[in-house]
Amino acid sequence: MKTYLKKEVLYGMRNYKFLIIFAVYIFFALFDPLMLKFLPIILADQFGGMDITEAMAIDQAGAIQNFLNTNYQIVTLVIAIALMGLVASEIKDKEIIIPTCLGMSLKKWIVSKIFVYSIFIIASSIIAQLICNIYALTIFEGRSIEISASLKIGLLMGVFHIFILSLIIFFGALTKKHGISAFLALLAAYTLPALTGLFNISKYTPAGLINEAGYLVSYFSTDGIISLVWSVGAIAIIILLSLITIESTELV
Amino acid sequence: MKEYIFIGVIVLALALATLFVEASNLKTIQFDDVTLEYRLDKASRNNDTIVVLVAGSGATDYNGNSVGAKGKSDVLLQLSKSLNDYGYDTFRFNKRNVKPENIIGNPSFDVFIDDLENVIIWLKEQNYSKIYLAGHSQGSLVAALAAQREQVEGVISLAGTARPINQILLEQLHRIGYYDEAKKVIDSLLTNDLYTEEIGIPENIVSFSDVNQIFMMTWMKHNPYKVYKSLNNTKLLFMQGTKDIQVSIEELYLFDGLGKLVELKGSNHVLKVISKESDNLQSYTDPSFLLDPNVAKEIDTFIRN
Numbered sequence: 001m002k003t004y005l006k007k008e009v010l011y012g013m014r015n016y017k018f019l020i021i022f023a024v025y026i027f028f029a030l031f032d033p034l035m036l037k038f039l040p041i042i043l044a045d046q047f048g049g050m051d052i053t054e055a056m057a058i059d060q061a062g063a064i065q066n067f068l069n070t071n072y073q074i075v076t077l078v079i080a081i082a083l084m085g086l087v088a089s090e091i092k093d094k095e096i097i098i099p100t101c102l103g104m105s106l107k108k109w110i111v112s113k114i115f116v117y118s119i120f121i122i123a124s125s126i127i128a129q130l131i132c133n134i135y136a137l138t139i140f141e142g143r144s145i146e147i148s149a150s151l152k153i154g155l156l157m158g159v160f161h162i163f164i165l166s167l168i169i170f171f172g173a174l175t176k177k178h179g180i181s182a183f184l185a186l187l188a189a190y191t192l193p194a195l196t197g198l199f200n201i202s203k204y205t206p207a208g209l210i211n212e213a214g215y216l217v218s219y220f221s222t223d224g225i226i227s228l229v230w231s232v233g234a235i236a237i238i239i240l241l242s243l244i245t246i247e248s249t250e251l252v
Numbered sequence: 253m254k255e256y257i258f259i260g261v262i263v264l265a266l267a268l269a270t271l272f273v274e275a276s277n278l279k280t281i282q283f284d285d286v287t288l289e290y291r292l293d294k295a296s297r298n299n300d301t302i303v304v305l306v307a308g309s310g311a312t313d314y315n316g317n318s319v320g321a322k323g324k325s326d327v328l329l330q331l332s333k334s335l336n337d338y339g340y341d342t343f344r345f346n347k348r349n350v351k352p353e354n355i356i357g358n359p360s361f362d363v364f365i366d367d368l369e370n371v372i373i374w375l376k377e378q379n380y381s382k383i384y385l386a387g388h389s390q391g392s393l394v395a396a397l398a399a400q401r402e403q404v405e406g407v408i409s410l411a412g413t414a415r416p417i418n419q420i421l422l423e424q425l426h427r428i429g430y431y432d433e434a435k436k437v438i439d440s441l442l443t444n445d446l447y448t449e450e451i452g453i454p455e456n457i458v459s460f461s462d463v464n465q466i467f468m469m470t471w472m473k474h475n476p477y478k479v480y481k482s483l484n485n486t487k488l489l490f491m492q493g494t495k496d497i498q499v500s501i502e503e504l505y506l507f508d509g510l511g512k513l514v515e516l517k518g519s520n521h522v523l524k525v526i527s528k529e530s531d532n533l534q535s536y537t538d539p540s541f542l543l544d545p546n547v548a549k550e551i552d553t554f555i556r557n
Contacts, residue, residue, distance in 0.1 A: 061540050142527045145540060204270075216540035217326070219333060222277045226270055233266040240255045240262075 004105075004112035017082050018120055024078045025128035028070045033063035033136040060144050061216055063136035064153070067129075071157050072210055076189050079121070079161050080168060084182035086113055087242075088172035091249065106246045113169060114239055118162045125161060126154030148218035156213040156224075159231050163206040164189050166238040173245040206231040278314070278346070283370045286354050286363075290314065290345035290371075295336040301382040301555065302341040302375060303408075305331060306368060308389030311352070314344035316388065316522070323537025325522045327388065330539070334548030340555065343375065359463045361394075361471035368398035384555060386410060389499070389521065390417075390471075396479040399486055406487035408551055409480070411499050411521050414506035418442060418472040420499070425458065434458075441469045480510050487511065489554045491547060493519030495526055497533075512554065519544040 012018045040058060056062065087110070090096050100106065133150035164185050171181035193207040202208045208227025212220065220228070278289045291314050292302075305328045311319040316328030332342040348354040348367055355363070368385070375383055382405040387395030392412020399407050413420050418438045425434035433452040437460050440447040446465050453460065460468075480488060488511025492504035498521040504513055518525050520532050524541040535541035 057534075143525070143531070143541065146542075149540070217542075219329075222273060225273050229269045229273065230266055233262050233269075236262050237259050240259050244255045 001108055001112065004108045005116055008112050008116040012116065012120070020082050021075075021079055021121070022124050024075055025071075025124045026131060028074065029067055029128040029132035030135055032067040032070055033060075033132060033139055036063045036066055036136075037139050058140070059142040060133070060136040060140045063140060064129075064132055064145050064150065064216060065214070067132045068153065068157070068210075068213055071125075071128075072160070072189075075157075076161065076164055077186065079164055080182040080186050080189070083117065083165060083168050084172070084178040084185075086117070086165075086172060087169050087246075088176050088178040088181050091173070091176045092178070106249075107243050110169060110173070110239070110242055110246055114162075114166065117165055121161045121165065122155065122158035125158035126151060129154035129157070145216050146218050149216050152218055152220070153213045153216065156209040156228070159228065159235075160189075160206050160209045163231055163235055163238075166235045166242070170238045170242040170245065173242045173249060176249070203227050204230045206234060281371075281374055283367065286348050286367065288345050288348065288367060288371070289350075290343060293332055293336050293342045293344075295339045295341050299339075299341045300380060301384070301405075302343055302380045303335050303384045303386050303551065303555075304343045304368070304371060304375070304395075306385060306387035306391030306395045307344075307347050308391050308411075311347065311349045313346045313350055319350050321537070324539055325524070325536050325541075326539040327522045327524070327543060330543035331386070331523070331547060334543060334545070335551065338548055338552040340552075341380070343371065345371065359467045361467060361474070364394045365397045365401070368394055369401045372398060372402040372404060382555075384408060384551075386551065387412060388523075393474055393476045393479065396476065396483060397474060399483055400479060404486060406489065406554065407480070407483060408489045408491065408554065409476075409507070410491050410523060410547070411493060411496055412476060412490070412503070413499050414477040414480075414503045416472050416475050417468070421458070421468075424498070425453065428457070430457070437465070438472075441465055441472060444469060477506060477510075480507060487554065489514065489550065491516055491523075491550060493521065493523060493544070495519060495532060496521040514546070514550050516544050516546055519546075523547050 036058060039056070057065065096104065096106075096109065129150040130147065133145060133147060137144055167185035167188055168181050171184045172178065175181055175184075192205060193202065193210060196202040196205045196207045202211055203223040203226045206227070208223060209231055212224030212227055215221070215224075278291055280287050280289050305316075307313070307316055307328060313319055314328065315324065315326050316331075317324035317326065328344050332344055335342050345367075348363060372383055372385075384406045385395035385399060385404055386408040387393065388410040389412060392409035395407050396409070418441070422431070422434050422438055425431060430453050436449075437447040437451055446462060447460065451460050488507075490504055490507045490511055491514045492499065492501055493516040494501050495518060501515065504515065507513060516523065518527070520526050520535060522536055523544050524535040525544050526532050526535055526541065531541065
């Protein structure tokens with residue numbers, strides 16, 4: 001298993017996947033607070049010098065909330081694009097035929113990918129949230145959000161992105177087409193909150209993670225715990241489905 | 253095949269985990285005519301001191317949030333966590349009107365006093381010898397009335413009024429231009445008569461439906477100041493935020509002489525510290541506005557002294 005993990009780490013580094021994802025996380029963690037800081041000045045010009053600070057949350061909490069939205073919308077997109085070839089391309093480009101003939105386990109191959117990228121995503125997500133929190137604290141006055149709340153937000157958004165990763169791997173194994181796997185994963189990511197909200201079942205899906213993160217508090221609500229449990233369960237099921245799919249995939 | 257069995261096991265585990273999380277969150281106690289849902293958070297084993305948090309008006313749950321409203325303040329949840337950190341067990345419960353079927357047959361303010369009285373008796377049976385009641389807003393009056401019936405160690409009024417609700421309501425409606433309309437209804441209720449004429453106050457400002465009028469009649473017969481004054485052998489603490497737009501800070505000073513008065517500087521009605529006025533109402537529906545740390549600190553000092 002160690003060899004598989006080492007291979008994935010090297011693969012991620014060589015293809016700049018780690019670098020791209022980490023850079024996007026950090027860029028928006030710094031960019032969003034900065035944008036919010038300058039927003040009143042930018043809008044004041046457009047609204048004839050009107051002070052909009054009373055109408056908007058121009059503070060640390062507002063900056064963290066903005067980053068949370070960006071995290072859901074843009075970072076999800078970048079992760080899907082950066083990792084869309086993780087399984088699909090390797091199958092399509094027939095990169096795994098020889099290793100498989102030499103005895104490589106396809107199950108270990110899938111599990112090692114999930115493991116390496118999950119750890120990387122969780123770590124990046126938490127680091128980015130902490131950076132956003134600390135940076136926003138230095139440039140804004142007024143109410144502040146606890147560091148422990150940012151740790152929780154980072155964890156929840158990280159789990160949400162791992163859910164997207166598991167979908168990319170599953171759809172990649174199923175379709176062997178990287179574009180389609182990213183598209184389907186993104187479709188799920190962007191429609192899930194609206195669909196589950198409609199039927200009031202968000203707490204049983206990863207959409208509940210985003211709701212819970214949005215409260216910006218360090219403690220978990222009961223719904224938040226249930227969302228986390230169901231999201232981890234959903235990820236596990238999708239991984240198992242990926243393993244079943246890859247077993248029956250014709251590599252040649 | 254093995255994978256499909258695993259998937260079945262995971263689904264089963266998820267269902268069980270959900271049941272466990274939900275069951276460990278709220279428990280129930282059966283009283284005569286109602287089943288109350290409650291949560292008891294223990295700070296340590298064998299604690300003999302407990303603080304009962306009593307929610308304010310409306311269909312308010314054990315976290316201090318209005319059922320059906322968009323957003324949440326988590327005021328009682330945050331207070332409970334802070335008190336747990338100070339080493340006190342806490343008891344919170346869903347008001348019975350969280351489930352409308354519990355109140356429709358008997359729309360009386362006094363049922364809330366009955367419920368709290370039953371809770372105090374039940375907690376005494378659980379070997380809590382020092383029971384403190386902390387009532388928020390309307391809950392302040394409920395706590396004081398329950399303490400009249402069942403002896404407790406102390407009562408804490410959080411943003412509670414000193415004057416009867418008819419006076420407060422009349423002032424609130426006066427401020428938004430409905431004095432004459434409100435006066436007619438309230439005068440009628442004070443004489444125990446339902447007001448049946450056209451009222452002229454929009455339903456979204458205050459509902460004077462028949463059920464609500466009956467409820468208000470039973471509520472306005474209680475004078476909070478007089479009730480608190482009657483609690484001779486009970487320690488009393490009154491706290492009020494300076495930025496409260498529902499209950500003015502003057503209400504706090506009316507309690508002068510009955511117990512310790514604490515002014516929460518910069519806090520509003522849901523006991524959140526706010527820095528600008530636009531945050532005042534937003535903090536009612538946004539839990540990231542945190543509870544004023546002085547609330548738990550003052551309660552700790554009050555209990556220890």
